[in-house]
Amino acid sequence: MSFAFAVAAVFLLFFGLGVRRDRRRFGNAVLLGLAVTFLGIGLIAGIDDAPPGVAESVMVVALLVLGIGPVVLAGLLTWNGVKMVRKEGRSPGNLLSLLAGLGMFGVMALAVSAAAIQSWTLRIVVVTTLFVLGYVSFLFVCFVGYAYLYGRMRIRRDADYVVVLGSGLIGGRRVPPLLASRLDRGREVYERLAAYERRDGDAPVLVTSGGQGPDEELPESHAMADYLVARGFPPEAVVREDRSRTTEENMLFSKELMERDRPGSSCVIVTNNFHAFRAALSARRAGVNGQVVGSPTAAYFWPSATIREFVAVFLQYKVVNLGICLTLILLGALAWASR
Known part of the structure; x- marks a missing residue:
């Protein structure tokens, strides 16, 4: 038990150092996940020392979570996937929650078939699949947990500058509702920054970032700027970055614009x-000195x-991640061949 707590403390220390160095690192999410995992192992290992009744209650809750939790989660994902398709269409991105739910089922x-048939081959397939899914699920929980924490930074x-990223x-x-949410949030951030007393005396600038897609009549950044100006935003405070097509290009081209006008901004x-x-x-990765904040999205x-x-x-880390999955x-x- 004490060993698990010691390991958790080490990972938590490295997590704190990583956050202090740069909060925008996926490694921070993994370190936090490992710290929480070993903390949980330590708590479970010490459950025998808990007051009477606590250990039994914890075991009942754990069994319910492990037994019913996956079924409930798969059902919720499937239901959400159907709703997503009805509201947003059948594009590959909109099918992900549905596919995840059906995949879990x-x-x-x-697994039930492997237990019923008593097939060695099928058992190996199930166990291997669970190990791969366990690894991917651990990273997913790390991603969601740290993303939640990152989104609550001051x-x-x-x-x-305030840079608002475009979408279709x-x-x-x-401008669709999803993009309008970003623009409204960007205006809120701009007004908050403009209210602070700045050492250089220069007012902040809002950058709308987005190029023109093949099915669009004008660059996204122009439609975004028009949306803001039509709602009373000062036009002289908006700069349009109209070349980008991807998030990476949003960053690179916005950085060029900012460095051109205000080096080191x-x-x-x-x-x-x-x-x-x-x-x-x-x-x-683009070397942008920037914090990212999120706007609300429909549940x-x-x-x-x-x-x-x-x-x-x-x-993005496919060499490591796919390498571990292939190793498993x-x-x-x-194991199958050794029998």
Whole structure:
């Protein structure tokens, strides 16, 4: 028990150092997840020393969570996926929560079949699948947990720019609700920064960042700026970055613009809450001195969007992550061949 607590303390120390160095690192999420995991192991190991009745209650709750939790989660994901398709259409990104829920039901059915058939091969397949899913699920929980913490950072007061990231337009020219949420949040951040007393005396600038897609009549940044100005935002405080097509290009081209006008400047980047942590990782890779904040998103949209964000981050570290998954699969194959 004390060993687990000691390991948790070490990981927590490294987590604190990592956050102090740069909060925009996925490694921070993993270190926090490992610290919490070993803390949980230590608590479980010491359950025998708990007052009478506590150990039994904890075991009952744990069994309920392990037994019923996956079924409930799979059902909720499937239900959310159906709702997502009805509201947003059948694009691959909108199907993610539905596929995740159906996939969980599939794994559970496979496990039941392996127990009923008594097949060695099927058992190895199930165990290997659970190990791979366990690894991916651990990273997913780390991602969601740290993204939640990152999204609750205080907004810096000394930023020179507010950069609002674009998204697709409706009908090729109108701002959709998702993007309107970002713009409203960006205006709120701008007004908060403008209210602070600045040492250089210069007012902050809001950058709308987004190029023109093949199905759009004008660059997203222009539609975004028009949306703000039509609602009373001062036009002289808006700068349009109209070349970017991806989040990475949002960062790079906005950085060029900021460095051109105010070298060494800092910024607050605004996107939707589900996208904030991945955008922070992109900002770090692009060398942007910026904090990312999120705007509200409809609850039904969050599961599929979060899964999509996690997949993108998972593949950013594909050498390590796919290497570990392939190693687990190889170990399963060796266990099957050794019989």
